[in-house]
Amino acid sequence: MATFGADRPKRETYRHGDLRRALVEAGVELARDGGPDAVVLRAATRQVGVAPNAAYRHFADRRALQRAVCAAAQSELARAMEAELDELTPVGDAAATARDRLRAFGAAYLRFARTEQGLFRTAFSVPTDMAGSTNPQLAGNTGNPPFQLLGRALDDLVSVGVLPADRRPGAEFVTWSAVHGLAVLLIDGPLRGVDRAVTDDIEERLMEMIEYGLRNPITRQD
Amino acid sequence: MATFGADRPKRETYRHGDLRRALVEAGVELARDGGPDAVVLRAATRQVGVAPNAAYRHFADRRALQRAVCAAAQSELARAMEAELDELTPVGDAAATARDRLRAFGAAYLRFARTEQGLFRTAFSVPTDMAGSTNPQLAGNTGNPPFQLLGRALDDLVSVGVLPADRRPGAEFVTWSAVHGLAVLLIDGPLRGVDRAVTDDIEERLMEMIEYGLRNPITRQD
DNA sequence: ATAGGTTGTGGACGCCGTCCACAACGAGGA
DNA sequence: TCCTCGTTGTGGACGGCGTCCACAACCTAT
Numbered sequence: 471m472a473t474f475g476a477d478r479p480k481r482e483t484y485r486h487g488d489l490r491r492a493l494v495e496a497g498v499e500l501a502r503d504g505g506p507d508a509v510v511l512r513a514a515t516r517q518v519g520v521a522p523n524a525a526y527r528h529f530a531d532r533r534a535l536q537r538a539v540c541a542a543a544q545s546e547l548a549r550a551m552e553a554e555l556d557e558l559t560p561v562g563d564a565a566a567t568a569r570d571r572l573r574a575f576g577a578a579y580l581r582f583a584r585t586e587q588g589l590f591r592t593a594f595s596v597p598t599d600m601a602g603s604t605n606p607q608l609a610g611n612t613g614n615p616p617f618q619l620l621g622r623a624l625d626d627l628v629s630v631g632v633l634p635a636d637r638r639p640g641a642e643f644v645t646w647s648a649v650h651g652l653a654v655l656l657i658d659g660p661l662r663g664v665d666r667a668v669t670d671d672i673e674e675r676l677m678e679m680i681e682y683g684l685r686n687p688i689t690r691q692d
Numbered sequence: 693m694a695t696f697g698a699d700r701p702k703r704e705t706y707r708h709g710d711l712r713r714a715l716v717e718a719g720v721e722l723a724r725d726g727g728p729d730a731v732v733l734r735a736a737t738r739q740v741g742v743a744p745n746a747a748y749r750h751f752a753d754r755r756a757l758q759r760a761v762c763a764a765a766q767s768e769l770a771r772a773m774e775a776e777l778d779e780l781t782p783v784g785d786a787a788a789t790a791r792d793r794l795r796a797f798g799a800a801y802l803r804f805a806r807t808e809q810g811l812f813r814t815a816f817s818v819p820t821d822m823a824g825s826t827n828p829q830l831a832g833n834t835g836n837p838p839f840q841l842l843g844r845a846l847d848d849l850v851s852v853g854v855l856p857a858d859r860r861p862g863a864e865f866v867t868w869s870a871v872h873g874l875a876v877l878l879i880d881g882p883l884r885g886v887d888r889a890v891t892d893d894i895e896e897r898l899m900e901m902i903e904y905g906l907r908n909p910i911t912r913q914d
Numbered sequence: 915a916t917a918g919g920t921t922g923t924g925g926a927c928g929c930c931g932t933c934c935a936c937a938a939c940g941a942g943g944a
Numbered sequence: 945t946c947c948t949c950g951t952t953g954t955g956g957a958c959g960g961c962g963t964c965c966a967c968a969a970c971c972t973a974t
Contacts, residue, residue, distance in 0.1 A: 484969050485921065507729070512961060523963080524922050532962060594876070597884045617882070643883065644874070644898045648866070650881070651873020654816070659872070660839070661865065662819045676866045683905020706938050707952065734930060745932080746953050754931060 490528040492518045497539035498546070498589070505588045506595035509539050536596060543593035547582050548615035554578040555619060568626040573677050575623050576649045579616070580673060583653035590657065594650075620645060633685050645680055652676050703741060712750040714740045719761035720768070720811070727810045728817035731761050758818060765815035769804050770837035776800040777841060790848040795899050797845050798871045801838070802895060805875035812879065842867060855907050867902055874898050 486492065496514040511532050512522045529535045558574050560567040583590040620642045627633040633641070652673065655661040661669060708714065718736040733754050737744045751757045780796050782789040805812040842864045849855040855863070874895065877883040883891060 484923095485971080489921080510961070511963090521923050522961090523924085523965095526963075527921050594881055597880050598882050640894055640897050643877070643894045644870070644901050647873035647877055647894075647898055648870040648901070649873065650876060651869035651871065652866070654872060654876060655865070655869055658819050659816060660820050672862055672865045672869075675862050676869055678908050679866050679870075679902065679905035681905075682908030683901035683903075686900050686904030706954095707940085711952080732930070733932090743954050744930090745934095745955085748932080749952050 486518070486520060486524075489518065489520060489524060493525055493528060493535060494538045494542055497535055498542050501539050501543060501592040502586065502588045505591040506536060506540070508588070509536050509592070511535060533596075540592055540594075540596040543589040544598075545615065546586070546589055547579075547593050548619075550582045550586075551575070551578040551616050551619055554581070565630045565632050568623070568630045568632055569681060571623040571626060572645075572681065575620055575645075576673070576677050576680070579649050580653055580656065583657055587657045590653065617642060617646070627684075637685050641684055645684065648676055648680055708740070708742060708746075711740065711742060711746060715747055715750060715757060716760045716764055719757055720764050723761050723765060723814040724808065724810045727813040728758060728762070730810070731758050731814070733757060755818075762814055762816075762818040765811040766820075767837065768808070768811055769815050770841075772804045772808075773797070773800040773838050773841055776803070787852045787854050790845070790852045790854055791903060793845040793848060794867075794903065797842055798895070798899050798902070801871050802875055802878065805879055809879045812875065839864060839868070849906075859907050863906055867906065870898055870902055 493514050496517040497509045499517070500509045500513055511525050511529075514535065515522045515525050525535065529538070555571065555574050555578060558570060561570065624633065624638060624641050624645070628635050628638050652661075656669060661672070715736050718739040719731045721739070722731045722735055733747050733751075734744045736757065737747050747757065751760070777793065777796055777800060780792060783792065846855065846860060846863050846867070850857050850860050874883075878891060883894070
């Protein structure tokens with residue numbers, strides 16, 4: 471619900487002042503209901519009350535605006551998740567607390583995907599190319615806030631003894647894959663429109679698989 | 693590489709004969725390189741050598757064409773996976789064979805996502821609303837071929853004793869979530885452009901998590 | 915006061931989806 | 945045999961889109 475100039479299509483000054491930000495905000499609202507395809511140059515400029523071409527002073531391209539909106543959507547996802555995770559009150563047991571955090575991560579991710587489908591889709595609409603080509607330091611800080619949140623939760627799991635340290639590297643990727651995959655199946659895929667009771671079971675099942683499967687033994691011979 | 697009339701933009705007969713199929717095939721080629729957004733009415737009709745409006749005799753809408761192309765992409769995914777899974781030669785051990793099948797499922801899925809990014813994205817571009825709203829029989833046949841393939845692999849895992857029977861229901865959804873999520877992260881998400889060596893490790897790790905985590909005990913107290 | 919860069923405007927182009935009226939066709943009845 | 949009539953493709957038009965170009969308004973530094 472950012473305020474952009476749809477209310478006041480005429481501004482008094484010739485200069486807008488902060489057109490770039492205004493366009494991104496308009497784009498975010500467009501994306502909120504309508505997803506990435508709905509972030510359209512002319513619509514954004516119209517909402518800001520500015521000529522279509524004005525956008526080209528701040529974005530090379532439609533795709534450039536989409537990228538900016540995509541980044542904004544990612545940070546809205548990050549904020550929503552942080553807010554939800556901050557409300558988590560630790561229980562007595564440190565191990566249980568760490569596990570709760572991981573589950574809360576999944577729950578927050580899925581909640582955002584459900585309640586902000588348009589923004590969620592938009593957040594993943596432009597490939598972000600983490601770690602340019604040959605960076606093997608993927609376990610480290612990636613600049614992606616939700617990703618960092620997940621990383622911390624996994625670190626806690628290790629320091630508390632639930633997750634063996636040798637199983638830590640790469641764990642964020644498989645965890646993220648599982649949760650993200652469920653989110654996609656839920657909002658765009660075949661799980662869309664399925665009873666909440668059923669999907670809740672699947673979600674619970676998925677989190678169990680992650681918790682248990684993450685610390686799987688490398689050697690299996692059963 | 694289906695043959696459509698780009699070669700022969702003028703047909704001799706006024707009637708085309710099978711315009712609907714031709715348009716879908718053209719749409720598939722469009723989607724193959726370019727994804728769902730590239731399946732465009734005018735481009736498809738152009739390739740078939742027909743006036744833009746001719747499409748409206750066979751599709752209500754652009755979205756209707758997209759739906760048809762989406763279905764075609766899904767079945768191409770299904771065919772590719774079946775072909776790859778059929779080549780699997782069973783090893784002596786029945787349990788190992790069942791596990792191999794599950795891994796092969798994941799590998800085939802990811803291979804298709806990588807080699808046919810456009811079609812893969814297209815296959816999931818239109819929500820398919822499995823099991824209209826309140827169907828709790830989700831464990832059953834869903835009409836989605838790759839999904840059935842996965843179901844069979846999981847059934848084998850149960851009948852061979854690797855997966856406890858009480859862990860079977862819902863297993864396809866969590867498995868599919870994990871594999872699909874990795875596919876998305878790989879082609880559109882932050883794992884895009886990351887070294888193959890690294891992503892191969894992540895893939896291996898993911899499959900281990902699935903195998904081990906699927907049969908997790910409901911009661912955990914460690 | 916003025917010169918020059920920055921930012922927004924206006925108009926045009928080509929592509930898109932879609933609507934409407936019309937033309938070509940082919941099958942069934944006179 | 946011809947004529948009708950439903951089906952399928954055509955032609956033209958409209959508005960919306962992204963984008964380009966030339967121009968105007970504005971701010972700032974001199």
